[in-house]
Structures are given as C-alpha cells and as structure tokens.
Amino acid sequence: MRPTPPTAALLLMLAALAAMPASAQYKVIGPDGRVTYTDRPTTDPAHRVQALRKSGAGAGDDAAAPLATGLPQALRQPVARFPVTLITTPDCGPCDTARQQLQRRGVPYTELGVATPEDQQALQRLTGGLTVPSVSIGSQVMRGWQESDWMATLDLAGYPKESALPKGWRWAAVRPLAAPRPAAEPADERPAPSAATAPAAPPPVPTESIGPVPQIRF
Incomplete structure (x- = not known):
C-alpha cells in the first residue's frame, strides 16, 4: 500500500525546520498556533515550550x-x-x-x-x-x-x-535495528541438592502471550 503524500502543512513545517537557527534549543507554540524557535524558553503560560533534541x-x-x-x-x-x-x-x-x-x-x-x-x-x-x-x-x-x-x-x-x-x-x-540481547550468564555448575533437601519449586507464573509477530510489508 502506498503511503499518503505529505500535505502542504507538512511541507511548511519542514521548511520551517530547515530555516531554524542552528542555536535553537526550544520550540515555542503560541496560543494562535504560531511556532517559533529560540535558544531561551519563555515563561509565558499561554505558550507551550518543547525542548529540541x-x-x-x-x-x-x-x-x-x-x-x-x-x-x-x-x-x-x-x-x-x-x-x-x-x-x-x-x-x-x-x-x-x-x-x-x-x-x-x-x-x-x-x-x-x-x-x-x-x-x-x-x-x-x-x-x-x-x-x-x-x-x-x-x-x-x-x-x-x-x-x-x-x-x-x-x-x-x-x-x-x-x-x-x-x-x-x-x-x-x-x-x-534492535540492540542485541545480552549474553546469557553461564549455568551454575554446583551439584543440585538432593530430593530430601531441595526446596519446593514455586508455582508457575502465568505469562501473557504477545501472539505471532506481524509480517514486514514493502
């Protein structure tokens, strides 16, 4: 399935990002929806401030x-x-x-x-x-x-x-894409306790099945 082309609003947003000052650290959204970029956050409660990564x-x-x-x-x-x-x-x-x-x-x-x-x-x-x-x-x-x-x-x-x-x-x-799993710790090689001294095994804890992994599309 072909994805939906970007809208005009998306292109305008990208254009604003491309013109953003290199020193900008915050995105400020005014009550009218206007977006500005600055290196200092505003304290005006009417504005929303987002820190830029x-x-x-x-x-x-x-x-x-x-x-x-x-x-x-x-x-x-x-x-x-x-x-x-x-x-x-x-x-x-x-x-x-x-x-x-x-x-x-x-x-x-x-x-x-x-x-x-x-x-x-x-x-x-x-x-x-x-x-x-x-x-x-x-x-x-x-x-x-x-x-x-x-x-x-x-x-x-x-x-x-x-x-x-x-x-x-x-x-x-x-x-x-995903970080590799950590290596498993080596098994404990000490002899197992005898049946007379071994503690009772705890009851199994039910786990939630995540179901089959969906298939990749292209």
Missing part, C-alpha cells in the same frame, strides 16, 4: 557526528541537523532502489536492518508500522519508498541535489 531527533542521532567527519561544508550542516537513517530488510526490491537513489544523490546515511522479531518490534515502535523501506530525515519519518516525497524532504533539509561526497566515500555496513 540535537540533530533533529532522528533514529540515527548517535551516528550523526561521525558521519559528518570529513564531509565538505555543503553536507556538514544538513548531516548534523537532519541525519538520515534508512531502514531496510533483506530481499526487498524497493529497499535496493531507495539505497541506490540516496547513494546517487550523495546522501550520507546510517542503514539499519530488520531481520529478527526484535527488529520488527523496534520498527513498529519507531515508525508506527511494518513497512520497508522507511527513512527518518531529522525527526521526519516516512514509510514506504516514495521518491518524490523523500527527495523533497531532503531538499528542505538542505542536502545538495547532486553528490558532493569526497571521492572514495564508503557507506557503513548495515546494523541491526
């Missing part, structure tokens, strides 16, 4: 700083403020197309793969669905490959329309 609060925020290292000036600001995270799954034709288009345009990105039930659950939490490819550009998340929508959002975020990457640039390998 660094780098646009995207899924790949922690990778934005190393991505910006060694980039030309044209890419440093958009990568720092609106990092791009591509979410894919193996054997996905639209994922391959999205990846190729980002690389052709010269967009540095972090790629996260969906391969396990834990990855699927993380995808559901992050994007509100199970559609791949998905992309986050700063705080804007889009599900499903829509070239015009993705490219328009990259334009508003300030990414060059043609590749400005240095020669020999390489994108990082795909990482799992």
Whole structure:
C-alpha cells in the first residue's frame, strides 16, 4: 500500500525546520498556533515550550557526528541537523532502489536492518508500522519508498541535489535495528541438592502471550 503524500502543512513545517537557527534549543507554540524557535524558553503560560533534541531527533542521532567527519561544508550542516537513517530488510526490491537513489544523490546515511522479531518490534515502535523501506530525515519519518516525497524532504533539509561526497566515500555496513540481547550468564555448575533437601519449586507464573509477530510489508 502506498503511503499518503505529505500535505502542504507538512511541507511548511519542514521548511520551517530547515530555516531554524542552528542555536535553537526550544520550540515555542503560541496560543494562535504560531511556532517559533529560540535558544531561551519563555515563561509565558499561554505558550507551550518543547525542548529540541540535537540533530533533529532522528533514529540515527548517535551516528550523526561521525558521519559528518570529513564531509565538505555543503553536507556538514544538513548531516548534523537532519541525519538520515534508512531502514531496510533483506530481499526487498524497493529497499535496493531507495539505497541506490540516496547513494546517487550523495546522501550520507546510517542503514539499519530488520531481520529478527526484535527488529520488527523496534520498527513498529519507531515508525508506527511494518513497512520497508522507511527513512527518518531529522525527526521526519516516512514509510514506504516514495521518491518524490523523500527527495523533497531532503531538499528542505538542505542536502545538495547532486553528490558532493569526497571521492572514495564508503557507506557503513548495515546494523541491526534492535540492540542485541545480552549474553546469557553461564549455568551454575554446583551439584543440585538432593530430593530430601531441595526446596519446593514455586508455582508457575502465568505469562501473557504477545501472539505471532506481524509480517514486514514493502
């Protein structure tokens, strides 16, 4: 199913984000709905104040700083403020197309793969669905490959329309979307107590079934 194209209001919001001062730390919403960005929060109770997370609060925020290292000036600001995270799954034709288009345009990105039930659950939490490819550009998340929508959002975020990457640039390998589970602790090798001294086993605790994991769509 093709996702709904962004509305005019969404494009205006993205344009405002692209023009936001680099030093802005707060988003202030007035009683009339007008939005302003500032480095100091207001104390006016009629205004709503939201603290901004660094780098646009995207899924790949922690990778934005190393991505910006060694980039030309044209890419440093958009990568720092609106990092791009591509979410894919193996054997996905639209994922391959999205990846190729980002690389052709010269967009540095972090790629996260969906391969396990834990990855699927993380995808559901992050994007509100199970559609791949998905992309986050700063705080804007889009599900499903829509070239015009993705490219328009990259334009508003300030990414060059043609590749400005240095020669020999390489994108990082795909990482799992969900954090790996911690390693299990080694089993206790002490001899088990005899039946005469072993304490009675506690009754089983009922657990809630989460049901089958939904299938990825693309």
